Amino acid sequence: MDFHMFETRVLPAKNKLFRFATRLLGSQEEAKDVVQEALIKVWNGREQLNDVQNLEAWCMRIVKNLSLDRLRSSQRRPADGLDSHADIRQELLTPHETTELQESMKQIEQLMNALPDKQRQVMHLRDIEGYSYQEICEILGIDMSQVKVSLFRARQAVRDQLIKMNAYGL
Amino acid sequence: MDSKHVEALLEKYWNGDTSLEEEAQLRAFFAQGNVPASLQSAASLFRYFQQEQQKKLAPSFDARVTKSIRQRQGGKIIRMVNLVNVARIAAGVLVIVAAGYLIRQEVSKMYPEDTYSDPKVAFEETKKALMMISKSFGKAQQEAGKIKMFNEAEEKIQSPKADDTEQKASI
Structure with missing residues (x-):
C-alpha cells in the first residue's frame, strides 16, 4: 500500500473509527489518540494488508483492540461518562424544545451506555454506522449468531427503557 | 410512508429482523420530522443515532496523522535520529578524552622527570648550568654598563642646553 492508497x-x-473509539472509551480526547495510533499501526503494517478484504473493518478491529487495551491498563469500565452531548441541528426549535431534546438525547445516551459491552458495541456498529452483520462479525471477532442475539437483546432493552421513560412522562 | 407501515417496520426493528435497507427507510422517515405522537419515543432514538453520526474529528486531524506517518516512512527518520544521538554521545566522549589528555600533559610538565640517577653527577650538572647562566649574566651586565655610559654622556650634553633655555625664558 502506498501513501495515496492510505489517503483514499x-x-x-x-x-x-473515532465514533467507535469514543463509544468504547467514553472520552473523545482518548478516542482521538487511539484513532491516530490505529492509523499509524495500519500504515506500519501495510505490507501485510494484501490479504485483508475489508480494510475499514480491519481498521475498526484495530481501534477496538487498542481501546480495550487502554481500558484494561487503566482498569475502568468503558463509557462511564461520555463527554459530549446534543450536537443536533436545533435552529427550528424553541429554547424549551431544545432543552427537552437535549435531555432526551442525554437519556438515550445513558441507557445505551448502560448496556452490556457486547450489546452496546453491536448496536453502535449497526444502528449508528450501518454495518452489515458480516462486517460486525469481522470487527468484533465473534460469530453471526452472537451478533444477532446481542443486537436483539440490545434493542429489546432500549425499547423497554424507552417505554418506561414515556410511562413516567420523561 | 404511512404510519402503519412504519409501525410494522419498527416491530421488525425491535426484534432485530430488519435489513439495512429497511433501517435506512426508518431513519429517513424519522429524519423528516413529521412524526405521530405514538412514535415519539422511537423518533428520539433515531434522532440520537443521527446526532451520533454527525460527530467528526477536527479537520486538523488529517495533517497530524499524515505528518507522523511521513516521519515514520520506512523508519528512515527514526534511524537518522538515532544516528544523531550516537554522534552526540561520541562527541561528548571525545571532548572528555581530549580534555583528560591535555590536563595530563600540563600536570606532567609541572613535575619534570629526573634525568640523572647519581646525585653527584646531578650536582655537577646543576653547577654547570648555573655557571653558564652566571657567565651569561655577567656578560650582559658588561654590555649594560656600556649603555649606562651612553646615558651619562647624553645627560651631560642635554643639561647645558636646558640651562640656556631657562635663562632665555627669564629674560
Whole structure:
C-alpha cells in the first residue's frame, strides 16, 4: 500500500473509527489518540494488508483492540461518562424544545451506555454506522449468531427503557 | 410512508429482523420530522443515532496523522535520529578524552622527570648550568654598563642646553 492508497482508502474511515473509539472509551480526547495510533499501526503494517478484504473493518478491529487495551491498563469500565452531548441541528426549535431534546438525547445516551459491552458495541456498529452483520462479525471477532442475539437483546432493552421513560412522562 | 407501515417496520426493528435497507427507510422517515405522537419515543432514538453520526474529528486531524506517518516512512527518520544521538554521545566522549589528555600533559610538565640517577653527577650538572647562566649574566651586565655610559654622556650634553633655555625664558 502506498501513501495515496492510505489517503483514499484508510483515512476516510477516520470518523467511524473515532465514533467507535469514543463509544468504547467514553472520552473523545482518548478516542482521538487511539484513532491516530490505529492509523499509524495500519500504515506500519501495510505490507501485510494484501490479504485483508475489508480494510475499514480491519481498521475498526484495530481501534477496538487498542481501546480495550487502554481500558484494561487503566482498569475502568468503558463509557462511564461520555463527554459530549446534543450536537443536533436545533435552529427550528424553541429554547424549551431544545432543552427537552437535549435531555432526551442525554437519556438515550445513558441507557445505551448502560448496556452490556457486547450489546452496546453491536448496536453502535449497526444502528449508528450501518454495518452489515458480516462486517460486525469481522470487527468484533465473534460469530453471526452472537451478533444477532446481542443486537436483539440490545434493542429489546432500549425499547423497554424507552417505554418506561414515556410511562413516567420523561 | 404511512404510519402503519412504519409501525410494522419498527416491530421488525425491535426484534432485530430488519435489513439495512429497511433501517435506512426508518431513519429517513424519522429524519423528516413529521412524526405521530405514538412514535415519539422511537423518533428520539433515531434522532440520537443521527446526532451520533454527525460527530467528526477536527479537520486538523488529517495533517497530524499524515505528518507522523511521513516521519515514520520506512523508519528512515527514526534511524537518522538515532544516528544523531550516537554522534552526540561520541562527541561528548571525545571532548572528555581530549580534555583528560591535555590536563595530563600540563600536570606532567609541572613535575619534570629526573634525568640523572647519581646525585653527584646531578650536582655537577646543576653547577654547570648555573655557571653558564652566571657567565651569561655577567656578560650582559658588561654590555649594560656600556649603555649606562651612553646615558651619562647624553645627560651631560642635554643639561647645558636646558640651562640656556631657562635663562632665555627669564629674560
